[in-house]
Amino acid sequence: MGLRKSYIVCLLAILVAGLSFIFISCQQTTHQNTDDTLARVGNEYLTIDQAVNNIPEAVLSEDSVNALTKYRENWIRQQLLLQEATRLGLDQKPEVQQKIERAREEILRQALKDYVLASEEDDMQITDEEARTYYQANKEQFVLEEDFVKFRHMRTKTIKEARNARQDLLDGVPWSEVAHTYAINPSTVISESDQYWPISMAAQDIDIMHRYLTVIGQSEISPIQRVDGVYHFVQLIETRSEGDHPNLEWLIEQIKDWMILNNRQRNFSSYVKNLYLKAESNNEIETFNVLPTKFNRNSTLQDTLENNSTNE
Known part of the structure; x- marks a missing residue:
């Protein structure tokens, strides 16, 4: 990561200050605070590390x-807005203070939840066997909501390569061999052909190929079509119909994720319940009977207190 960041520093220096500055920055080690600074607004500084850590x-x-340039420009605009809001005294308005406090409280609650769940992370892992057991016990809940297809999508640079690839498949040449010989990106087309796809998403980036998959039969190969300078054809390998049960291997990771999420929710609910019981046992919770028996929009809190009063 250090080499990567140094490279980014150099690139940005070229963009911002020109070749002379980058030569000095990259060749010399200095102690100036601005060496890794992308921007300043008032007394606030944006460093390369801060930007890199916030960009996907x-x-x-x-x-x-x-x-980094786009991030810097957006950061500058956001800082200007913050400083102008402060200059106008908006941060001191009671309604703004209330919103800030609510946001702070929500962040703290979420931080507590993250802390609790992180401390129990090792205990919440789900094994493949547990996921399989859950799937078998609840198989009726897992049905395909649309047809799923397994298919091969060949992409070549020339019509000759596409024709040769198509003929090789018709002659029984193994798919992996055909892909490595003719495909533009062999590893991608092979990987895609190992998966089952919802028919609505199958080859959706090439409309004509998508339409072929909805009409050709199993093992059939579509005609070749040229789209944006690339030659395409598809071969349908297998279809799983709507209403069928999906293969467990399609779902095992999703089932594990769902079970982990369910365990987290259950564990945190137990944690909150224990907090409540502990506070209750320590007399830290008290409720007051000031609510009306029946809600009346015209009644006030004072009315309620007076209606509940007694001279006995």
Whole structure:
């Protein structure tokens, strides 16, 4: 990560200050606080580390300079808004203070929940065997809501490659061999062909291929079509009909995630209940009977107190 960040520092320096500055920054080690600073608004500073830690890894990897530039510009705008709100004294208004306090309380409650669940993480892991047992006991709950298909989607650079790939499959050449010989991205097409897809999502990025999958028969290969300079065809391998039970292997990770989530909710509910019982036993909770027997929109709290009073 250190080398990656150094690389990003250099790229941003080129963007912001030009080649002369990047040469100095990358070749020399200095003690100035602005070495890793992307921006300043008033007394607030944005560092490269802060930005990198708040940008999704995929976005940063795709174009680090562009991602950091956009983040910096957004950060500047947000800081300007905050400082203007403070200058106007909005942070001192009672209604704003109440909202801030409610937000603080909600953050603390969520922090407590995260803390409790993290402390019990090891005890909440679900094994494959536990997931299989749950699936078998509740199999009637797991049915396909639409057709699922398993298919091969060939993508080639030339029509000749597409025709050769199609003919090889018709001649019985193994799919992996055909994919490695002709496909634009062999590992991707092989990986995709090992999965079952909801028919609504099957080859959805290429509409004509999606439509072929809804009409061709098992093992049948579609005609070749050229889309955006790439040659495509699909072969339907297997269909699982709506209403069928899915293979456990499709669901095992989802079942484990659901069981873990259910355990977390149950454990935290128990934790809250124990907190309540403990506070109750320590006389830390007290309720007051000031509520009306029947709700009346015209009654007030004072009315209720007077109606409940007695001279006895």
